[in-house]
Amino acid sequence: MGKRVAIIGTGQTNHCSSREDVNEMELVYEAASAALKDAEMTIAEIDAVVLANMELFEGRALPDMWCGEGGGAFMKHSFKISTGGTSGTSGAISGYYHAASGLFDRVMVVGFEKHSDGNTSAGMALTDPFWDRHIAAAAIGNFALSVSEYMVDRGVTEEQSAKVAVKARRNACNNPHAHLQMPDLTIKDVLESPMLAYPVHRLEMCPQSDGACAIIFASEEIAKKRCPRPAWVRAAVTRHDHIYLGEVKNRLSTMRSLREAARVAYETVGIKEPLKEFDVAEIYDPLTYAEIAWYEALGFCENGEGAGMIDDGITLMDGELPVNPSGGVISTNPVGASGTIRVAEAALQIHGRGGKRQIPDVNLALATGYGVYCWSDVVILSSRPD
Amino acid sequence: MNRNREREELIRIPIQMNLQYRFPAGVHYERFFRELKEIGRIMGVRCPECERVLVPPRPVCGECFTRTGEWVEVGPKGTVVAHTSIYFPFIDGSTGKARPIPYGAGLIQLDGAYSAINHILEEGDPDKLHIGMRVEAVLKEEREGNIGDILYFKTIEE
Amino acid sequence: MNDNGERMVLAGKVDLPFSYSAGKTASRFFVELRDHQRIMGKRCPGCQRIIVPARLFCKECFVETDEWVEVGPEGTLLTFTVVYRKENHHPIEAPLAYGIIRLDGADTSIVHLLGETDVTKLEHGMRVRALFSEERKGHIMDIECFRPV
16 A cells, blocks of 8 residues: 545535536536535645546547636646546546655545536447447446346345335435435335336436536645544555456356455455445445345355345445445436545545434445446545554 | 526537547458358357457457467357347437337357357347347348348247 | 458447537526627636636636626737638638637637638737627627627
């Protein structure tokens, strides 16, 4: 590990389906300003800015240049990260590396996406031209392929999947930034929602949101001075597996990149029993079945027991390991920001700034990122520097 | 939910982008498509280290980081390892028209291949699809040298 | 390789529709062009610059701009170029000229077309004036071009 680094502030916009009152740069400005306020810092103090965005969706090349000003990147050291769904977490990890190198003391990371400026077909029309485009199954169709394998392999039922959606959208009601807040959502509602691609119903899938999220990383000395309870970065791991779906057998069951990233991260921190040791987890759940699969990949339970965890309420707000008190990606999904939101939500739990979604006594938090199809990031935060 | 109630007019600028592209296929894809077009057979390559037959064929095996070797015919029959039925009328890129919904799509492990390819399944009814079912590639009469030369995979009894 | 010795290439076309929200600030800028033929900037309370086109915040001070200020319609042509070969993306026939114009009252400049003149006789420092389009719809092209005064 490099030098000690902690997250001292976070900021988010109120994510929703369409922010007509701001353009993309202004959306970034909102989140960046909110994070600076949270950290009680000025832009002048920031040494470096990392921007994360999947520019494909807005059809706007060089988003770091067009939107970087909103992130305070003007005349500062600045990079852009664009790695699909993991953009947000990879961006956060990149921000961490900047500070951990010892070369930068205060680094701001802003993940952002303005889906309403583009459209779904934009993103998925530009998949591999030789093998994927003709099917035009889009993210949903390709996910559904993996879900059908997973259901057969693990025996997960539709009802269990629907429970995950209910948990997510109800949790979202405690989060003022969340997009889809549905306090009265039932399993029946979920299973009766339109079928997108068998067996996935609309309400089991994440939305597309306009939103931005910013995080401020600080080196040890500054973190100790400026934050009453810093969220120390204890592990930050990235792993990429195959990009072509046919290469990976039983993707959700095996999810090699997540298992491996988690293994390395847990080893770095010395975690042996993640279910017991973590106080909260913000995991990247693009759809309900994925969340169940990630419980297994992250070692919260044995293979085959993921669905049982949701049945037993282990991951509810008052369960043994609350998963996604924020509502998760299933409730809020501005792609470039979704990963950053996971890290921010994990951090603010340690900060004690979770408001109605605060889990009591959080000392160890997990954040993960996911990207089409097999890219994974794992970040571990702690109230202790070591 | 739009939380932003503005009495002022908010403008959106519509821009239509028409992008043209030209992707060189490279030696491996080119042979795959040429064999598909001219001979009507599906080819993979074997990695000399792990010995897996990879489809689509490629110059390097990603996991072993070794140059691939022997060309091997695979299929045209195969096994469905994953399937879905799509209820969205997506536009078929090759015809410009929407496919009738629901249409089936799947991951098909062709006989002899290690990896699966994703393609259209003729059967769209989810109740008639299951993992492990046998299918066979149906090729176009007049082929162009792209993945659409395989029209779809039809269900077969085996 | 095919029979002509050419390598295989997959060619095609993708049509993608986008719809960019201007945001509150730029929307007002465009509405002023469309309805009042006025060009508006905003003042930064930090550095006091009048920023044109109007922006929500000043990138140098990182604070929100406050006051709306009308600028132009005349200004100074800081620099220009003439395009002699029309490509697909050019809005009008060649020869066409672009310029960077510092409108009176503004501290930043805008890029726009220069027209209603012999583009081969443009000069740095020329005074120019905005010519508004007959039909305006809330778009930067509601200004048809800038022409020498």
